[in-house]
Amino acid sequence: MLRAPRSFTTTMSRVSCQITRSGQVYALGITYASKKKTEELLLKDAEGHHCFINPTGFHNHLSHHLLVAYDLGASAGHLQKIYDNEAKDQRPRILEEKDKSIIVDKDNWAQYLGNHHAYSSFVDFFSEEIKALGVSETLEKYVFEEEANKKGIDMLTRVVSGAVHPFIQIGYGAEFGNDMLIATGIAQAAVHVPLTGTIFYGKIDTSPPSETISLLELLRRVYGSHILAPPLPYDPKAFISARMRGALADGRAEEIARLCSLYHISDTITDAEVNAKVEEIIWTTVLLMSATGRPERHPRLDFFLMHLVTSSLFVRPLVGMLSKPKYKAALLRTYIPVIILITLSRGRPRIDPVLVMSYTDVPRPPVRLHTPSSSALGNPGNDVYYNPWPAMEEGVRYHPDSHVLKAMRTLMHGTKMYGTTPPGGVPGTFRDGEGKEETHKGMAQLDGTLFVRAAGIMMNHMGWLGVGQDPGEWDRSALGWDAAWESEDQLIL
Incomplete structure (x- = not known):
C-alpha cells in the first residue's frame, strides 16, 4: 500500500524545540527575549535547512552559532543578525522534489544510511521516535545498542565522523535540553560516511x-x-x-x-x-x-x-x-x-x-582604556588589577x-x-x-x-x-x- 509523504513541518512541531537546561557557561545577558528568539530561530533552521550547505558535505553551523552566542549573552537582535547572515548560505532541507518520496521507518532506516537526500526523512523518523520513546531511549536504541552498530550500520562511528560534527550537534541538544537538536543530530550522523x-x-x-x-x-x-x-x-x-x-x-x-x-x-x-x-x-x-x-x-x-x-x-x-x-x-x-x-x-x-x-x-x-578615577581602587591599565x-x-x-x-x-x-x-x-x-x-x-x-x-x-x-x-x-x-x-x-x- 502506498503511503503519503509526511509533512516535516508537522512532525517537527511535535518535537520540543525549547531550551530546557542552562548552558555550561550561562553568561550574564541571557534574557527571556533572547531565549525565545533562540528557540524560534532554531526551529526555523531545523524545519528549513539541510545539515550540509553544499554537495561536498560542508556542515551547517547555524544552530551551533545561535546557541553559543545565546550562552555567551547575545541579545535577541544580535541572534537575529546571526541567523540572517548565515541562513542565506543554507540549502533547503529537502534537496530535490523527488526526495519527498523517501520515507524512513523502523524497517528500512539502515538502507538509507549515508544518503544525503534522506536527511529530511531521517529527521522526521527520529523525531517520531523521540516522541514515542523519549530522548535518551531513542539515542541509546539508534546509536549505542548492538543492532545499531552492526557492520555497515556503525551508528556510533558515524556520530564521531565528519570532524565530529554529528557529535557536536547532538551535544548541543544534550547540553541545552533541546529534543529537536537530538533528532537533527542523529539524522546528521545517519547521512555521514563512517570512519574506518x-x-x-x-x-x-x-x-x-x-x-x-x-x-x-x-x-x-x-x-x-x-x-x-x-x-x-x-x-x-x-x-x-x-x-x-x-x-x-x-x-x-x-x-x-x-x-x-x-x-x-x-x-x-x-x-x-x-x-x-x-x-x-x-x-x-x-x-x-x-x-x-x-x-x-x-x-x-x-x-x-x-x-x-x-x-x-x-x-x-x-x-x-x-x-x-x-x-x-x-x-x-x-x-x-x-x-x-x-x-x-x-x-x-x-x-x-x-x-x-x-x-x-x-x-x-588593542584599544586604550579610559583613565580611572583617582578614587578607584586599582587601575585596569595595570596588569596587576586587570581581569x-x-x-x-x-x-x-x-x-x-x-x-x-x-x-x-x-x-x-x-x-x-x-x-x-x-x-x-x-x-x-x-x-x-x-x-x-x-x-x-x-x-x-x-x-x-x-x-x-x-x-x-x-x-x-x-x-x-x-x-x-x-x-x-x-x-x-x-x-x-x-x-x-x-x-x-x-x-x-
Missing part, C-alpha cells in the same frame, strides 16, 4: 590492560611510535580526506587502536571516573590547539584541532543522557581514537607546554566565524572548572612510577592559566572585531610537518 572501524578498540569491555595510562601519556606514546610517523612527502595542498587516509594507512589504524586500548575505560565506569576523563580530554585538546606552534614563530591555530576543543565540551552532557555505564564507556572509547586520528592527520604536531606558558595570561584588546575575561567574552560575540565563539566557550568553561589548578597539578603531568618524569617537557610548569593564555592567542590571531580588527584565519597547513613551517612570512622578526 579499525581504529576503534571495541565497545565491549575486556579485562584491564597490564598497565593503564593517562591521556597525556597516550599522546606521548603516539609521538614515540615509529608506525605513526607522518607520511612523506608533505603535500601543502592535500585535502583533509587525503590526510585522513594517510593517517590510517600502513598499519597506522591498528596502531591507533592498540595504543588507545591502554587508556582503560571500564564498562562499569562511575560518574566520578567520567568527570576525571572529561577533565583529561579538555586539558589535552586545548593543548593540541594552542600549544602546537613553534618557538619564535607566529602562533598557528589548526582548524581541525580546534574541533577537538569545541567537541570536548559535549562529552559530559552526552554521557549524562545515557542510562547504562557500558554506553558511557562506549562513547568515550569511540571519542578518544578520534582525538588521535585528527592529531595524526595534522602531521602529529607536538604539544609544547613551555611555549604556551610563554604567552601572556593578561591578554587585552582579561570580560573583554574577551564581549569581544568574541561579534566574530562572524562560529568556531571562534565555540572554542572560546570551551576555554571559558575550562577556566571555571580548572582555572585554579597549580603547576604540576594537571592530570597526566607525570608518568607513572616512583620518579617525577614529565609526560611532555614543561608539563610541570603548566597550570590553570592555560585557558586564558589560549583564549588570548585566539583573540589576537582571529581578531577583536568589536574594536575594529579584521578577522583572521584558522591554519590549514597541517602544522605537524616541519615543511609546513618553511614559509618565511611566519618568522617573528
Whole structure:
C-alpha cells in the first residue's frame, strides 16, 4: 500500500524545540527575549535547512552559532543578525522534489544510511521516535545498542565522523535540553560516511590492560611510535580526506587502536571516573590547539584541532543522557581514537607546554582604556588589577566565524572548572612510577592559566572585531610537518 509523504513541518512541531537546561557557561545577558528568539530561530533552521550547505558535505553551523552566542549573552537582535547572515548560505532541507518520496521507518532506516537526500526523512523518523520513546531511549536504541552498530550500520562511528560534527550537534541538544537538536543530530550522523572501524578498540569491555595510562601519556606514546610517523612527502595542498587516509594507512589504524586500548575505560565506569576523563580530554585538546606552534614563530591555530576543543565540551552532557555505564564507556572509547586520528592527520604536531606558558595570561584588546578615577581602587591599565575575561567574552560575540565563539566557550568553561589548578597539578603531568618524569617537557610548569593564555592567542590571531580588527584565519597547513613551517612570512622578526 502506498503511503503519503509526511509533512516535516508537522512532525517537527511535535518535537520540543525549547531550551530546557542552562548552558555550561550561562553568561550574564541571557534574557527571556533572547531565549525565545533562540528557540524560534532554531526551529526555523531545523524545519528549513539541510545539515550540509553544499554537495561536498560542508556542515551547517547555524544552530551551533545561535546557541553559543545565546550562552555567551547575545541579545535577541544580535541572534537575529546571526541567523540572517548565515541562513542565506543554507540549502533547503529537502534537496530535490523527488526526495519527498523517501520515507524512513523502523524497517528500512539502515538502507538509507549515508544518503544525503534522506536527511529530511531521517529527521522526521527520529523525531517520531523521540516522541514515542523519549530522548535518551531513542539515542541509546539508534546509536549505542548492538543492532545499531552492526557492520555497515556503525551508528556510533558515524556520530564521531565528519570532524565530529554529528557529535557536536547532538551535544548541543544534550547540553541545552533541546529534543529537536537530538533528532537533527542523529539524522546528521545517519547521512555521514563512517570512519574506518579499525581504529576503534571495541565497545565491549575486556579485562584491564597490564598497565593503564593517562591521556597525556597516550599522546606521548603516539609521538614515540615509529608506525605513526607522518607520511612523506608533505603535500601543502592535500585535502583533509587525503590526510585522513594517510593517517590510517600502513598499519597506522591498528596502531591507533592498540595504543588507545591502554587508556582503560571500564564498562562499569562511575560518574566520578567520567568527570576525571572529561577533565583529561579538555586539558589535552586545548593543548593540541594552542600549544602546537613553534618557538619564535607566529602562533598557528589548526582548524581541525580546534574541533577537538569545541567537541570536548559535549562529552559530559552526552554521557549524562545515557542510562547504562557500558554506553558511557562506549562513547568515550569511540571519542578518544578520534582525538588521535585528527592529531595524526595534522602531521602529529607536538604539544609544547613551555611555549604556551610563554604567552601572556593578561591578554587585552588593542584599544586604550579610559583613565580611572583617582578614587578607584586599582587601575585596569595595570596588569596587576586587570581581569582579561570580560573583554574577551564581549569581544568574541561579534566574530562572524562560529568556531571562534565555540572554542572560546570551551576555554571559558575550562577556566571555571580548572582555572585554579597549580603547576604540576594537571592530570597526566607525570608518568607513572616512583620518579617525577614529565609526560611532555614543561608539563610541570603548566597550570590553570592555560585557558586564558589560549583564549588570548585566539583573540589576537582571529581578531577583536568589536574594536575594529579584521578577522583572521584558522591554519590549514597541517602544522605537524616541519615543511609546513618553511614559509618565511611566519618568522617573528
